[in-house]
Amino acid sequence: xxxxxxxxxRLQRAQAGGGTEKAKAQKEKGKLLxxxxxDLLLDEGSFRELDALVETKGREFGLEGKGVPGDGVVTGTxxxxxxxxxxxxxxxxxxxxSLGLAHAEKxxxxxxxxxxxxxxxxxxxxxxxxxxxxxVESLGGYAEIFYRxxxxxxxIPQISAILGPCAGGAVYSPAITDFVFMxxxxxxxxxxxxxxxxxxxxxxxxxxxxxxxxxxxxxxxVAHFTAGSEQDCFRQIQxxxxxxxxxxxxxxxxxxxxxxxxxxxxxxxxICEMDSKKxxxxxxxxxEIADAHQFLEVHxxxxxxxxxxxxxxxxESVGVVANNPKHxxxxxxxxxxxxxxxxxxxxxAFNIPLLxxxxxxxxxxxxxxxxxxxxxxxxxxxxxxxxxxxxxxxVILRKAYxxxxxxxxxxxxxxxxxxxxxxxxxxxMGPQGAVEILYSKEIxxxxxxxxxxxxxxxxxxxxxxxPYYAAQRGFLDEVIGAAQTRPRLIQAFECLRTKRVExxxxxxxxxxx
Ligand code: HXC
Numbered sequence: 001x002x003x004x005x006x007x008x009x010r011l012q013r014a015q016a017g018g019g020t021e022k023a024k025a026q027k028e029k030g031k032l033l034x035x036x037x038x039d040l041l042l043d044e045g046s047f048r049e050l051d052a053l054v055e056t057k058g059r060e061f062g063l064e065g066k067g068v069p070g071d072g073v074v075t076g077t078x079x080x081x082x083x084x085x086x087x088x089x090x091x092x093x094x095x096x097x098s099l100g101l102a103h104a105e106k107x108x109x110x111x112x113x114x115x116x117x118x119x120x121x122x123x124x125x126x127x128x129x130x131x132x133x134x135x136v137e138s139l140g141g142y143a144e145i146f147y148r149x150x151x152x153x154x155x156i157p158q159i160s161a162i163l164g165p166c167a168g169g170a171v172y173s174p175a176i177t178d179f180v181f182m183x184x185x186x187x188x189x190x191x192x193x194x195x196x197x198x199x200x201x202x203x204x205x206x207x208x209x210x211x212x213x214x215x216x217x218x219x220x221x222v223a224h225f226t227a228g229s230e231q232d233c234f235r236q237i238q239x240x241x242x243x244x245x246x247x248x249x250x251x252x253x254x255x256x257x258x259x260x261x262x263x264x265x266x267x268x269x270x271i272c273e274m275d276s277k278k279x280x281x282x283x284x285x286x287x288e289i290a291d292a293h294q295f296l297e298v299h300x301x302x303x304x305x306x307x308x309x310x311x312x313x314x315x316e317s318v319g320v321v322a323n324n325p326k327h328x329x330x331x332x333x334x335x336x337x338x339x340x341x342x343x344x345x346x347x348x349a350f351n352i353p354l355l356x357x358x359x360x361x362x363x364x365x366x367x368x369x370x371x372x373x374x375x376x377x378x379x380x381x382x383x384x385x386x387x388x389x390x391x392x393x394x395v396i397l398r399k400a401y402x403x404x405x406x407x408x409x410x411x412x413x414x415x416x417x418x419x420x421x422x423x424x425x426x427x428x429m430g431p432q433g434a435v436e437i438l439y440s441k442e443i444x445x446x447x448x449x450x451x452x453x454x455x456x457x458x459x460x461x462x463x464x465x466x467p468y469y470a471a472q473r474g475f476l477d478e479v480i481g482a483a484q485t486r487p488r489l490i491q492a493f494e495c496l497r498t499k500r501v502e503x504x505x506x507x508x509x510x511x512x513x
Pocket of ligand 1: 094095096097098127128129130131132133139142143165167168169170
């Protein structure tokens with residue numbers, strides 16, 4: 001055998017992973033193989049593998065003499081739309097993709113590389129968790145990954161795709177990363193599985209209803225995106241990356257837009273003129289404003305009372321946060337506050353300007369919310385907006401009541417440009433509630449309480465339920481016609497391209513976690 005032949009033989013052995021039988025079993029579960037996944041995710045022919053010949057280090061419990069080249073994870077670099085990314089893809093055919101020491105070291109090595117070259121890191125997860133035979137070494141391996149995820153956080157974008165099991169502490173690496181994708185029916189995430197839960201609490205559940213894609217995308221908020229297939233998942237990751245910079249020191253790419261920056265939107269006037277109690281989907285506003293009407297929604301099924309995601313305005317990537325009157329009247333609650341706060345912090349870390357569309361009647365009332373800590377969780381959004389130094393432009397579409405007015409990127413917490421549509425209502429509370437509190441005694445003693453109330457509601461509406469009281473005080477920079485929203489926003493963000501704010505020098509703030 002020549003030296004070259006020997007190399008090829010070794011590489012072939014590494015590429016075989018757990019062998020044909022295991023590969024067949026993987027396919028029967030409706031899952032792709034680790035290398036097939038990378039081929040679909042990355043630009044054709046761009047993958048360069050690293051550490052293919054690294055072998056399993058464990059020697060106990062049947063692992064002696066079983067050194068598997070690659071140790072159940074494929075790592076390397078590649079490109080997506082021509083831009084470099086670092087990747088790992090766990091190979092379930094090798095000991096269930098379980099994480100042993102060598103496996104962990106490979107992930108750490110490629111993550112260190114991603115930080116050095118300032119490129120996004122994408123992890124494709126399909127693993128039975130800590131490799132039982134390697135004991136504390138695999139636990140330590142996980143912790144080394146977690147530590148690196150944290151150091152890289154805000155420095156390079158980190159994305160996790162869950163394409164199979166992800167159990168125990170293994171879920172914490174994806175949880176620290178910026179975006180978690182899950183594939184319906186084949187992926188699941190949980191700390192303790194159905195069996196342990198049954199033994200500990202007596203609750204009956206199964207993998208899917210405990211930690212499947214749907215549950216995490218709608219109830220827990222762990223998953224930001226779900227996909228119907230692995231192919232769909234990779235397509236979505238590619239789309240997401242298009243809105244992001246390579247790292248926190250760069251700005252996202254500007255993509256030439258064929259959509260006219262001066263395009264006006266007469267349709268938005270209908271929403272502006274609508275009865276203020278009537279619900280509408282804020283998506284209609286976002287689509288109308290965005291280049292080519294395209295909006296990549298993040299966390300679509302979770303806390304639907306607030307909508308977050310990415311659009312382009314005249315080719316520039318912009319993060320959108322918008323109250324959605326279609327759900328809970330657009331009020332802020334615990335989940336909405338957390339969802340939006342995390343998104344704001346992501347955009348701020350990666351130089352993505354923020355557009356806030358406000359239509360909020362206040363915080364969602366209730367004992368569950370109060371006891372669940374809405375004070376603490378609601379403060380996260382306030383903190384995130386106040387801390388964000390990227391360009392911030394706010395448009396009050398309709399209601400901006402109470403503390404929620406302050407929180408939603410108001411002038412007072414350093415919105416750069418704050419606009420309102422002419423139908424905006426900005427006050428401590430709605431006219432009805434305000435009159436009932438201010439005139440409770442008078443209403444009781446009045447000869448015609450209904451008429452008294454109506455007169456006072458009208459007076460309050462005239463004075464406060466409009467944008468002009470705030471505009472007169474400079475709390476709004478401009479009241480704009482709804483149809484002019486897109487061109488005005490494009491001008492505003494263009495003007496803010498050179499914005500620079502130096503934060504106070506300190507170790508770090510203390511966000512109310
Ligand atoms: C070693 C493992 C393994 C593990 C699976 N395998 N998980 N080997 N360590 N953690 C092996 C199996 O023995 C089997 O080997 C092969 O992978 C495929 O597993 P199957 O069970 O046949 O596959 P499937 O039916 O699809 O079930 C997948 C599974 C199940 C749901 C993941 O294997 C499972 O429950 N595994 C244990 C999960 C777990 O409890 N992990 C530890 C979590 S604690 P053969 O040779 O038969 O093919 C943890 C701590 C992290 O991760 C701490 C960080 C702080």
